[in-house]
């Protein structure tokens with residue numbers, strides 16, 4: 001073998017003559033430069049979740065502060081004085097289902113039951129639509145199981161015309177705002193009743209009348225958009241605020257940073273929700289930075305208020321959202337809320353979580369189930385009982401089934417009852433330009449020639 | 453023109469753009485101007501000078517240096533009901549915002565079936581000829597003409613710049629408005645070794661003070677001719693025009709002004725008449741907008757063509773600094789191309 005140095009600077013056997021200015025150092029210079037010292041090799045840290053398939057999960061060492069112990073700063077508090085809030089965990093409901101501590105929103109019975117009902121309806125809706133996908137009635141679905149409180153209690157704490165910029169896992173906001181289930185299902189089936197004309201992947205709803213912004217497949221893009229909406233509201237002297245949601249995985253996107261910077265700079269009346277459900281498809285939260293800090297703590301660096309809360313505690317979600325909304329409405333600026341929760345099911349109908357996480361994890365998750373916890377609270381208050389819960393669940397399942405039957409009359413995916421093919425070319429622009437008109441005509445001619 | 457033009461005054465392209473913004477902010481309280489250094493300072497090219505003082509900080513404001521944020525926020529403002537005119541300081545820096553432009557602004561109307569729209573106009577200085585090197589010279593229009601749902605507009609005179617910008621701001625679709633910065637202060641004939649000219653005396657520099665529109669989607673015939681059609685836009689319109697005069701060739705020069713939607717009738721009519729078509733742009737060649745033009749001409753004017761369609765473009769390299777004038781499709785290269793296509 002010849003010379004493998006690859007430098008081309010000398011032939012084998014030839015003495016190399018050190019040249020000044022070419023990087024050849026003598027021994028003392030090498031020492032000064034840190035070379036030649038006996039340093040350990042560098043190591044790259046690649047995060048690894050605690051449990052993989054087959055492992056027994058145990059979260060007993062996870063620090064979960066007792067309910068009622070977190071202080072409640074004034075809504076006008078300077079973010080600099082409330083940094084601890086980003087590392088603690090606001091919890092209202094204790095293990096017995098009692099609401100305790102300064103964050104108890106002291107909601108009337110009617111509101112509690114309304115939230116419980118919307119959460120149960122969301123779960124029933126998810127179950128039915130997941131099944132519809134398995135039955136081949138649509139191509140795709142995403143459940144929000146275990147995260148219902150995050151969207152429903154937040155929606156309950158906001159005004160109905162506050163603008164929401166959701167991710168794909170806040171169907172609870174639409175349900176809490178009383179949006180017709182049939183309309184949602186029409187979208188999922190991409191049928192002739194779909195207001196989005198079959199253009200969007202299932203669950204990428206848009207409902208302007210419900211102040212629910214069009215959902216995008218591109219993660220975190222809604223974050224700066226929500227801030228812009230809030231800035232516009234402030235600039236026009238409006239009273240409405242904006243709220244947005246993304247998963248903890250999505251906080252790694254540049255949009256998140258841009259949004260936080262804008263929100264901070266202009267003190268935008270916006271609530272930035274991070275739903276930390278521990279998983280981003282197969283990647284655990286460590287890949288978004290969770291090993292080093294909390295997501296609420298991101299707020300500190302931007303100088304905005306940050307709250308870390310128990311996302312499975314509907315009362316904590318309600319109270320924190322209300323706090324942030326009041327702050328925003330009083331021109332106190334943005335709040336970042338980390339909802340600590342757990343994605344109880346697969347990422348989507350295309351995902352099998354048993355391939356990357358312990359099957360055991362969900363059942364050992366220390367914050368429990370948001371519906372069970374709110375139900376327990378209502379029972380403890382004496383305003384609810386198991387019979388009523390069972391009757392409600394049955395009623396909701398029927399309501400969802402009836403809505404699905406109605407929606408299916410408009411067609412299911414692939415069964416022909418969709419919007420006319422020429423509608424594909426509409427709404428690209430306000431008015432259809434010549435090249436789209438030509439392509440539209442070409443498509444129709446081709447279909448005709450093929451006898452379709 | 454939809455309204456009688458008021459007093460006319462000589463303006464540079466920068467002044468014309470400033471005037472368009474002023475007119476639109478005056479007429480429509482929903483128009484807001486935002487971007488890096490656009491507020492108090494009035495923009496690195498002075499395009500927004502005086503606007504903040506006149507309209508206040510709620511309507512004209514400086515932004516943090518994040519193009520994702522500038523465009524993302526403008527989309528949110530558009531969804532609220534405002535009509536944002538964000539500035540990207542150089543087209544070379546529009547890439548961080550590409551996701552917000554391509555995946556969001558361009559698709560919003562479509563994906564929400566018209567529930568939400570993005571009526572923004574993104575202004576951005578573009579093009580070379582100023583020793584801007586790799587990151588102050590690029591012409592990325594081809595990236596945007598490839599995106600369904602955005603319009604791409606490029607003016608070449610102060611008159612067009614103002615009228616097109618007003619039309620773009622009034623348009624309910626997102627518009628990418630590229631301003632050829634080489635001709636901000638005067639037309640450029642490509643002879644970099646000659647003293648630079650101001651807009652004084654140029655017919656396209658007489659600009660009405662008030663409101664008028666130059667409609668989007670309509671090309672301008674700069675010069676009628678019978679021997680050859682030259683399709684161009686931006687700075688290249690002036691380089692081409694000067695070479696055509698210098699060479700005495702009877703070429704028809706068409707300034708496209710809007711790339712999408714293209715004025716296909718003007719292109720077809722001219723090429724069918726002349727039988728020859730040359731396309732000139734500063735942007736790199738491969739998959740550039742010239743390729744689309746060439747394909748359209750070939751598809752629609754095939755039996756009228758007497759020579760292959762000729763493209764004079766930037767080379768497929770990053771924009772060089774010291775070799776700028778070897779790269780730029782200037783007089784030498786245009787002369788050669790005209791000679792070649794006329795020989796065929």
Ligand SMILES: Cc1ncc(C[n+]2csc(CCOP(=O)(O)OP(=O)(O)O)c2C)c(N)n1
Pocket residue numbers: 169217218219246247248249250251275277279280281343347
């Ligand atoms: C810009 C972008 N990159 C990647 C994807 C693919 N993707 C869809 S969902 C997802 C995980 C998101 O996780 P997280 O933000 O934690 O939200 P969760 O699904 O847990 O609610 C990924 C990577 C995407 N949709 N958009």
